[in-house]
Amino acid sequence: MCSTRVFARCARYTVLAAVVANAALATLARAAESAPATVAQRPPIADFFENPEFSGALLSPTGKYLAVRIGSKDQRDRLAVVTLADTSVKVVATFGDADIGSFQWVNDERLVFTATDRTVGQGDARYGPGLYAINRDASKFIQLASRSGKSLFTGGSMIRNRDMLPANTYLLGQKAAQDSEFVYVVRPEMSGASQVHETGLLRLNTLTGRATPVTGAPDDSKRWLLDDKGEPRIVTTSKKGISTIQYRDPATSTWRELATYNTYTGGKDGFSPRAFGPDGTLYVVTHAGKDTTSLHKYDLATNQVAPQPLVQIDGYDFSGGLVTANGKLLGVRYLADASGTTWFDAGMQAMQEKIDAMLPNTVNLLSVPTRSETPWVLVIAYADQFPSRTLLYNSETGSLTTVGGSHPKIKPEQMARQTLVHYKARDGLTIPAWLTLPKGGGKNLPLVVLVHGGPHVRGNTWGWNADSQFLASRGYAVLEPEYRGSTGFGVSHFRAGWKQWGLKMQDDIADGARWVIAQGTADPKRICIAGASYGGYSTLMGLINDKDLYQCGINWVGVTDINMMYDGHWNFASDLSETWKQYGMPQLVGDQVKDADQFKATSPLLRAAEIKQPLLLAYGGADRRVPLPHGTKFYKAVRQTNPNVEWVEYEEEGHGWALPKNRIDFWGRVEKFLDKHIGQAGAAAAVTGTGNAPGAAQ
Incomplete structure (x- = not known):
């Protein structure tokens, strides 16, 4: 389901066909719906995963x-x-x-x-x-x-020492x-x-x-905020899990406290300083007694948050910032399902409407210079089928000129549609999720449940995404759940995920897969779960908890044991801070002592023998967020009872793939793995009786 602000443009089954010649205006063309591409028509892997x-x-x-x-x-x-x-x-x-x-x-x-x-x-x-x-x-x-x-x-010249x-x-x-x-x-x-x-x-x-x-700034400073004149005005300090917002009075240059709150769990008096307006007004993001956050003015004279929000987005926590120019607040950029702008300036609103009419099938984000003396405005345009493109708009001539695109080899007419859907978890909680279907849609499709990392972050937004679009180009439906514990959808949704690794968070993901099956979209015998970091952990726990649901799993750079996050390994240092381990993890993930039994029950490493399905594992040799022993120890354990496990280590990589060659190699492996187990090759093998049941020896 699309937000009301962008529904009209994201619901149309239209795509951008960029025709760029001598930096001329990109034109739009309606693309005919067609059946999923054949192997010969599939876009090359490199088109998705080369550097922009x-x-x-x-x-x-x-x-x-x-x-x-x-x-x-x-x-x-x-x-x-x-x-x-x-x-x-x-x-x-x-x-x-x-x-x-x-x-x-x-x-x-x-x-x-x-x-x-x-x-x-x-x-x-x-x-x-x-x-x-x-x-x-x-x-x-x-x-x-x-x-x-x-x-x-x-x-050709050496910089002097x-x-x-x-x-x-x-x-x-x-x-x-x-x-x-x-x-x-x-x-x-x-x-x-x-x-x-x-x-x-x-x-x-x-x-x-x-x-x-x-x-003269307070000790333990962590984050700074400049005012509209470019002077430091706010600093957030953090010590022993407590954050304090300090304000520097321009009249006296002295610092005073505005608010104190728990760094990881927040508090009723907490807020996030977002920006100073041109007139010196401080704008903050706060709950103000509501489940979702919104943007408010803050009265520095009385230390009070204005009760009336300046911008509030139904169903979403506020994420965004101010748009200012020439000493004036023009509008506010925000994120709902997609990005958008609330304009307070009538001229900018009229310009937005004109550009939207010229580019009716994209989200169009306008950026203006600080002290504009020219008619030029920068436009970032994107859609689910169309990677971001940068254009220049001339407000005097009304012309648009393309500057460049992030992935110009991508053909929008070959890309898939992405939709924000909602389904009910087994305990009644509503879970948002992103559903991407192959070109032409279809029924009884093979499904990849793609689990985002974090886990306490927002997983995705409406727009072109290389991972899901690549999978869809190979004929797979892709579901990306914003399971409980994800941020951006209100404090209740966030807190519902505390201490739920491998438990209710895992149920949310399985319930999403079953919902897609119930819609007739997914073939219940061709479901694979995949993800990185926490998503990798969830992949392994999904194979353990829902053996009847998932036929295979793909885990890259995934956590395999919560205790290892606390304790580390003698040969590999983690970049998880001691403050997070002491004050954050016990509240959000679990306490090593009080929740010891839960940690054992939700440890993929300790329960590796229960995983019988085919599994692809990939890790970075230089990963400091989830160090390599998470992968090597688990691989050793799971191979004792499951011969159908593939392993790859990218020695020079960290927590994810920075190099195009490794991204291309990894997703090539993913393509072959999925095709074998839930794709066309796997379906053919099942029909002829030559395939393997999950976990069967080959």
Whole structure:
């Protein structure tokens, strides 16, 4: 079911057919519904899992220039600037040994950016991201923060050695005022492996490289918030599982407490500072006595949250931010099933309606420059069948020009429809879920139940997703449940998942599969469960708890024993913080002492002998979130009683696949595994009597 704001565009069975020539306007065409693609017609795996060819664009503060990150298969990602008055393009930064990472405008003449290396996995990444600055005409280039302390090469010239900020220096990630040569950066201070003790804030001159620490702030600072003028105004501190929001009064420069709450479970007085408006108003996200959160004004004089919400989305927790320009609050970006914008400015609302009429089949998100002096507006357009595309809208001429797309090889007419559905769990709780059906739909389809990780996060949103679209392109229906414990759907839904690993959370997922079967969509004899991280754990527990339901399972980088999350392993360090283990996990996952029996009953490692179905396991050799012993110990245990287990280790990878070659290899294995057990090959074998029952030796 779609939200009322986007229902009209996501319910139509239409797709975008992007026709881009000389950066001309992308046009739309209605695609005929057709039967699922044959093997010969299937899009290549690489089309889904290569790195995006175009992955970022930002208008300068005045809107005169556009900074873009340009990528290609055989070249390093480069940073280029487009002068919009004459459409001239200049590549301003490129590295011989790195790709351009994140980037921001400092002011209309200057940019800052980081380095990354898309050719190595997480296990081989040895350096911080570095920090660099350059003018839009490629002048005044300077390295501001170290990347392993070595010099880099750019444009054939070696950057001179100089004192610079250490490698653990990062961009704050907030736009700030963009009216000077200064930016704010953060420097986490560690108190042991992966344990952030405090996050310091520094004001950095991007021309000279000189940085000044922000002093006088409370101890144990973790998160900072700048006001609309680019000054630090809020800091959230955290100590022993308690978070405190502190506000710096601009008149006195003194800090005072606004609220205190439990870091992991929240509290009735807790709220999340979201942004400052141009007039200095603080906007916060809070429950305000409701099940879902909403956006409110906060009165700094009385320390009170305004009772009337500014933006409230039925059925969803508020997620989003302010849209401001030229000293005015224009609107609020939000996330329901898809992203959208509530406009307070009549001119922006009219512009949104005009662009929506030109692009009627996509969600269209408008971004405006900080101090606009031009007619240019940036548009991000996407749909379930269409990967995100960036366009420029000229408000004077009414024209749209395509800048670039993330996955241009994807043909929308070959992609599947995605729908938000709801079903009842066995105890009556309503569970949202994303259902993606192969092109042309169908009945009695093989089904992959794809379980999101986290688990206490929102799993998905309406839009193009490589994993589910790839599976659908191979003929599988895909169900992605937002099981209890997932965030974004209200506090009751979130809290219902506390201490329910392998229990009611697992029931929600099985109940979703049975609901799809009851609709006639899924073949009850061709169901596979799959997922990563917590989703991998859920895969294994699903094979144990619901042996009659799942014919096979795919677990990548999955937890195999909750106690191992607490205790770790002598040879592999986890990046789970001691604070989380001490104050978060006992409440949300379970207490090692009080819930010891539950942990045993819900341990895939201890119950490995019960899994008889075919199983694919994949792990990263350098994973620090779910270290490799989770996989190797489980593989050793399950192989004692189940010969139908496939194993792959990507030695250089961490908690997921960073390298395209590994993503392509993994999903190629998934394709063969599914085809064998629930796909066309498996169905043919079942008909001829040559197939194997779950767990049977081959």
